[in-house]
Amino acid sequence: MSFFTNAKRFLLCxxxxxxxxxGLFLSGLLTQYIxxxxxxxxxxxxxxxxxxxxxxYTGQFSLGHAGFYGIGAYTAAYLGAVFQVDNVFxxxxxxxxxxxxxxxxxxxxGVPILRLRDDxxxxxxxxxxxxxxxxxxxxxxxxxxxxxxxxxxxxPKIVNLEIAFFTMVFLILVTRNLIFSRYGLFWxxxxxxxxxSTAFGINTARMKLMAFTFGCFLAxxxxxxxxxxxxxxxxxxxxxxxxIDFLIIVIVGGMGSITGTIYAGLLWVAVIxxxxxxxxxxxxxFRWVLIPIFLVVVMMWKPFGLLAxxxxxxxGLGRDA
Amino acid sequence: xxxxEVRGLKKSFGGVQAxxxxxxxxxxxxxxxxxxxxxxxxxxxxxxxxxxYKPDAGRVTFFGRHLDRVPVHQLSHLGIxxxxxxxxxxxxxxxxxxxxxxxxxxxxxxxSSAVFRRRRYFDGERSAEEKAxxxxxxxxxxxxxxxxxxxxxxxxxxxxxxxxALSTSPRLLLIDEPGAGMNPREIRDLLKILxxxxxxxxxxxxVIEHQMGLIMNLSDRVLAxxxxxxxxxxxxxEIRKDRKVIEAYLGDELxxx
Amino acid sequence: MDFLSYILQxxxxxxxxxAVYALIALGYTMVYGVLRLINFAHGDVFMFGAFTAYYLxxxxxxxxxxxxxxxxxVTALLGFLIEKIAYxxxxxxxxxxxxxxxxxxSLFLEYFLSLESLFTPNYIxxxxxFEVTGYELPLFTVTNVQIIIFAVTALxxxxxxxxxxxxxxxRAMRALSHDREIASLMGIPVxxxxxxxxxxxxxxxxxxxxLYGFAYPQxxxxxxxxxxxKSFIAAVLGGIGIIHGAVLGGLIIGISEVxxxxxxxxxxxxxxxxxxxxxxLLLKPSGIFGKWIDKV
Numbered sequence: 001m002s003f004f005t006n007a008k009r010f011l012l013c014x015x016x017x018x019x020x021x022x023g024l025f026l027s028g029l030l031t032q033y034i035x036x037x038x039x040x041x042x043x044x045x046x047x048x049x050x051x052x053x054x055x056x057y058t059g060q061f062s063l064g065h066a067g068f069y070g071i072g073a074y075t076a077a078y079l080g081a082v083f084q085v086d087n088v089f090x091x092x093x094x095x096x097x098x099x100x101x102x103x104x105x106x107x108x109x110g111v112p113i114l115r116l117r118d119d120x121x122x123x124x125x126x127x128x129x130x131x132x133x134x135x136x137x138x139x140x141x142x143x144x145x146x147x148x149x150x151x152x153x154x155x156p157k158i159v160n161l162e163i164a165f166f167t168m169v170f171l172i173l174v175t176r177n178l179i180f181s182r183y184g185l186f187w188x189x190x191x192x193x194x195x196x197s198t199a200f201g202i203n204t205a206r207m208k209l210m211a212f213t214f215g216c217f218l219a220x221x222x223x224x225x226x227x228x229x230x231x232x233x234x235x236x237x238x239x240x241x242x243x244i245d246f247l248i249i250v251i252v253g254g255m256g257s258i259t260g261t262i263y264a265g266l267l268w269v270a271v272i273x274x275x276x277x278x279x280x281x282x283x284x285x286f287r288w289v290l291i292p293i294f295l296v297v298v299m300m301w302k303p304f305g306l307l308a309x310x311x312x313x314x315x316g317l318g319r320d321a
Numbered sequence: 322x323x324x325x326e327v328r329g330l331k332k333s334f335g336g337v338q339a340x341x342x343x344x345x346x347x348x349x350x351x352x353x354x355x356x357x358x359x360x361x362x363x364x365x366x367x368x369x370x371x372x373x374y375k376p377d378a379g380r381v382t383f384f385g386r387h388l389d390r391v392p393v394h395q396l397s398h399l400g401i402x403x404x405x406x407x408x409x410x411x412x413x414x415x416x417x418x419x420x421x422x423x424x425x426x427x428x429x430x431x432x433s434s435a436v437f438r439r440r441r442y443f444d445g446e447r448s449a450e451e452k453a454x455x456x457x458x459x460x461x462x463x464x465x466x467x468x469x470x471x472x473x474x475x476x477x478x479x480x481x482x483x484x485x486a487l488s489t490s491p492r493l494l495l496i497d498e499p500g501a502g503m504n505p506r507e508i509r510d511l512l513k514i515l516x517x518x519x520x521x522x523x524x525x526x527x528v529i530e531h532q533m534g535l536i537m538n539l540s541d542r543v544l545a546x547x548x549x550x551x552x553x554x555x556x557x558x559e560i561r562k563d564r565k566v567i568e569a570y571l572g573d574e575l576x577x578x
Numbered sequence: 579m580d581f582l583s584y585i586l587q588x589x590x591x592x593x594x595x596x597a598v599y600a601l602i603a604l605g606y607t608m609v610y611g612v613l614r615l616i617n618f619a620h621g622d623v624f625m626f627g628a629f630t631a632y633y634l635x636x637x638x639x640x641x642x643x644x645x646x647x648x649x650x651x652v653t654a655l656l657g658f659l660i661e662k663i664a665y666x667x668x669x670x671x672x673x674x675x676x677x678x679x680x681x682x683x684s685l686f687l688e689y690f691l692s693l694e695s696l697f698t699p700n701y702i703x704x705x706x707x708f709e710v711t712g713y714e715l716p717l718f719t720v721t722n723v724q725i726i727i728f729a730v731t732a733l734x735x736x737x738x739x740x741x742x743x744x745x746x747x748x749r750a751m752r753a754l755s756h757d758r759e760i761a762s763l764m765g766i767p768v769x770x771x772x773x774x775x776x777x778x779x780x781x782x783x784x785x786x787x788x789l790y791g792f793a794y795p796q797x798x799x800x801x802x803x804x805x806x807x808k809s810f811i812a813a814v815l816g817g818i819g820i821i822h823g824a825v826l827g828g829l830i831i832g833i834s835e836v837x838x839x840x841x842x843x844x845x846x847x848x849x850x851x852x853x854x855x856x857x858x859l860l861l862k863p864s865g866i867f868g869k870w871i872d873k874v
Contacts, residue, residue: 002438061674112860118673119616123810124859127852130807134849174436181435181442182425182449189411189422196409199371201397201426201489240803244681251678256413288689292682299682300667303675 007173009316014169018161025161037273039159039229042168043222045265048249049175049258050218055247056255056305057184058211059191060114061122064129065219065246068102070136070238072220073227074146075101077155080228081145091158095167095224102220103213110212115205129243136235151234152227159229167225171218176258176317178214187211188256219246248291252298254305259312322384324349324493324525325370329379332362332369332549339365341549343379347542349492352519352526354540354557356533358569362549363529364406367495371396371403383493397427400492404482406501406529410470417466419481420453420488421446427489453488459521460484460514476507480514487518493525494518500532508532515539537561545569587718588840589833594724594793596832597731601786602809603816603824604738605657605779611755611819612775614673618680619660621806622687623780627653627787628704628797629697636705645707646730649788650781657780658773666769684806692799704795727789734785735825741778742821751775755819804848808835811855817865826866 004011021038024030030038051065076098079085085094113124140148147153178184186207189197198204227233245268253264275287298306311317326346332339340362347353355363368374370381372393381388383399391399402423411419425445434441457463460480465473470481479499486494499515500508512535519526519539530536536543537557545553545566553563560566602624609617630649634640640648664683668676692699712719742748750771753761762768790805791797812831816823831851838850858865 002440002443003436006438055674061677112856116859116863119614119677120814120859120863122677123616123814124856126807127811127855131849131852134846134852138845138849177436177438182422182429182445183432183435185414185418185422185425188413192411192413193409195373196405196411197422198393199373199396199403199405199409200423200485201394202422203394244685247678251674286693289686289693292684292686292689295682296664296679296686299671299675299679303668303671 003173003177007176007316010173010176011169011316013315014165018165021161021165035161036229037269039161039164040226041266041269042164043225043229044246044249044269045262046168046171046225047219047222048246048253048265049172049261050215050222051246052215052250052253052255052258052261053175053179053187053218054212054215056250056257056261057179057191058187058208059118060208060212061118062125062212062215063122063240063243063247064125064127064132065215066238066240066242067129067132068106068216068219069223069226069242069246070132070235071105072098072102072223073233073238074136074139074152074223075220076224077152077227077233078143078146080155085158086156088158088163091163091228095163095221095228098224098227099217099221102223103217106216106219107209107213110209110216114208114212126240126243129240133235133239136238139235147233149235151232153232155227155231155233157228157231159225164225164229167221171221172258172262172317175214175218179258183207183210191256248295251295251305254307254310257305257307257310259310259315259317260305260307262315263307322349323347323382324351324384325527326382327366327370327379328382330366330369330376330381331378332365332374332376338549340369340376343546343549343551345544345551345554347493347525347527349384349525350523351542352528352540354536354543355527355529355546356531356536356543356560356566357546357552359531360548361546361569363546364497365549366546367403367497367529370495371401397423397489397491400490401495402486402489402491402493403495404486404497404499406497408478408482410478410482410485412469412471414470415467416457416462416470416473416481417450417453419470419485420456421449423485423488424449424452456484456488459517476503476510479503479511483514483518487522490522491524493527494522496526496528496530498529498531500530500535508535511535512538533561583717584840588836590718590720590724592833592836593829594727594832595836596829597727598786598790598793598828599805599809599812599832600825600828601731601734601782601789602805603813603828604821605783606810607813607816607819607821607824608751608775608779610813612751612758612772613665615665615676616680616810617660617665617776617779618677618806619664619683619687620779620783621802621804621809622684623653623657623660623802624783624787624790624805624809625797625799625802626656626687626691627784628791628801629691629787629799630784631788631791632702632704632797635707642707646785646788650784653784653787654777654781657776657783660780661773661776666772684802688799688802697799699799701796701798704791704797706792706795723792727793730785730789734782738778738782738821747771747774808851811851811858814863815854815858815865817868820865820867823865823867 025035047069051062054060054062076094079094079097083090085091109128113121116124137149139146186202189202190204190207194204249264249268250261253260323346327343330340330343343366357363365374369376372388372391383401411422430441430445457466462477462480473481483499500511503511528536528539540557543555543557543560544551545560547569552565552569553560602620605620606617609615627649630652631645634645634648660683664679665676668679691697710721710723712721742751750766753766754768754771758768808831809828812827813824815830816827835847835851839847
């Protein structure tokens with residue numbers, strides 16, 4: 001099918017990377033912990049890609065992305081508990097439902113707030129993100145198993161290299177196809193000049209909503225993967241700081257660059273973990289002092305991100321790879 | 322057949338009457354020039370016609386169809402296109418994309434064709450690209466397809482703005498001060514291009530312009546505005562001699578024609 | 579009678595909280611008016627004020643009448659520095675870069691102060707340099723802390739009002755918030771007035787920090803986050819960019835929060851604030867007193 005032939009290079013790279021990773025995993029060279037971190041980086045890439053669609057391409061300022069990530073995670077975990085999911089095949093529909101739930105909420109929230117101007121949109125999404133966290137903290141009042149501020153325990157660890165990696169690859173491909181189609185083109189038009197876009201036949205309200213919904217869907221998938229990777233959910237993992245994490249990945253990697261998001265996602269997780277492992281215990285707390293400094297410096301040097309709008313030919317992510 | 326008809330149009334902004342009781346029409350395939358000093362309400366008029374502002378009173382009719390309830394993004398489907406006085410190109414896109422975007426906005430393939438790269442996607446992209454390239458050729462911008470729109474020199478950006486308006490094959494073209502910021506040589510080139518556009522594309526044109534020479538040489542009829550009102554209407558030569566018009570312009574610009 | 583006095587008591591408690599929110603909200607609204615920037619770091623300036631006061635009182639035994647001016651001067655300086663170092667260089671950058679930078683400054687302040695060598699991430703008891711006493715009125719009780727808060731806040735508002743509407747600096751600020759380009763063309767020193775706006779706003783936030791410390795004597799480096807967000811929402815509620823809007827908004831939010839906590843549940847407190855936000859943004863984004871209605 002054209003879906004695959006059109007992305008020969010990217011798929012080829014992906015297969016190669018998969019075999020390398022599989023080899024490393026099987027060889028025993030990597031600890032369980034490292035393996036989990038690698039899989040988490042795929043989750044981070046996927047979720048951040050969603051934010052890149054919303055913000056990097058369409059220019060909509062969303063500071064509550066972790067809220068949708070959380071909705072995906074908790075929905076998938078809850079449905080899994082209800083339907084007693086314990087293997088890959090029963091997991092996949094749950095994964096999709098987690099994404100769908102986040103997407104639907106994204107749509108519902110988007111309809112009223114996307115017409116707000118950028119800084120107000122920022123506050124609205126920020127508020128939404130915090131609202132989600134508050135609801136998660138109080139969730140055990142409504143549904144016991146959600147755990148509230150004690151956390152959601154007992155999720156089976158189903159996500160492995162294959163699931164995490166290939167879900168990410170598939171969704172990157174879908175995203176790429178959208179970006180390099182007329183829809184992605186409209187999104188970029190909207191980012192450049194919303195008024196002119198309307199004047200030339202683009203239904204900006206609909207396109208903005210589409211980008212937002214899709215971005216939230218990706219976050220939901222990421223969240224669902226996260227839930228079944230770490231087996232434990234706690235509301236503190238879905239707070240504003242987490243939204244900032246994703247934003248940092250998008251910004252540093254470059255607005256409007258899928259490749260940038262991939263590199264930055266890997267880099268960011270590596271940096272966070274690297275600092276955690278590498279820094280001596282006393283200096284650990286310096287992490288979050290250095291990170292904002294780094295952020296501010298990047299903003300001053302390259303306000304649009306490091307790889308804005310460039311795609312890697314090597315990875316085959318460009319227009320018609 | 323009246324392509325565009327404006328009746329009793331009024332718009333005020335916080336006490337300032339930007340457009341006051343405007344009445345006029347344009348015949349199909351005609352060219353109407355609108356002149357008037359700064360602040361006369363010309364661009365506001367365009368914004369009212371294209372639905373960016375809602376009028377306080379009056380209505381705009383396009384080939385007999387009332388434009389009141391039409392949302393702005395439907396206009397290109399109806400066949401109305403415009404350029405912007407201050408250039409509103411899609412700066413992060415390439416020259417070619419600035420044209421393919423409106424073309425694909427008009428009609429194109431659906432979501433599943435995009436995501437699954439079906440036949441319709443390739444056909445749609447190719448035909449949009451072909452159309453865009455032909456347009457670029459007409460405007461002598463061939464070879465610059467892949468350049469960033471904002472990397473073009475100013476005069477070419479203006480041409481691109483015009484090309485973009487034509488990309489949706491409109492029936493009515495609203496051109497807002499195409500000659501702004503141009504030197505006399507560029508104006509002569511612009512006039513040549515606009516004449517070519519008139520000949521080649523069968524459409525109705527309304528042009529707002531300051532530069533008398535441009536307006537007088539392009540228009541069949543001219544409408545003069547001041548303080549939001551129509552102060553005169555007629556053929557170019559009639560307008561040139563009109564008392565009120567001369568007063569409004571204080572004579573300077575007319576002399577340079 | 580009991581129910582009435584309970585309500586009135588909560589109302590007074592709400593005013594106490596609302597006064598602090600109002601002081602913080604003023605800084606947000608003034609900076610937004612002049613720069614169209616949401617100063618995410620403002621809540622941390624408030625926090626810095628509380629910590630400065632703590633340091634002065636607990637470590638250096640500074641008499642209370644000096645604590646106020648010194649703390650306000652320190653936070654004013656902090657506000658000034660933040661603007662100069664982090665925001666000014668990005669004045670012409672895309673809005674997003676400014677916002678990210680503001681977030682970065684906020685995080686930096688929080689985590690820098692949370693270092694073990696400095697203040698730790700733990701809660702620290704704020705030393706009140708006086709005993710709390712309550713004055714029993716027929717229907718409710720008012721504490722001396724509350725009286726201090728009301729009096730100090732009212733005085734500050736009065737001074738601020740005089741500043742904004744009766745001095746040339748205030749006039750310049752108002753001019754800038756209307757149209758920066760024209761204001762600069764008319765000879766107003768844009769950079770200086772922007773700095774001045776930050777200084778005034780930060781001083782007020784610092785004052786809020788001291789008062790907050792008196793009222794709720796547990797401080798913590800992350801204490802600025804929620805009050806910061808809530809105060810910003812208060813500013814939006816009242817009409818962003820409008821001084822009396824910030825005050826009214828702050829009072830409303832403070833009172834609502836205390837009432838929800840008293841009558842519903844304290845854990846839902848924060849959630850309700852966001853419903854208020856959504857309502858405002860959906861119904862009238864320009865806020866109660868607002869006129870900044872923008873078309874996209």
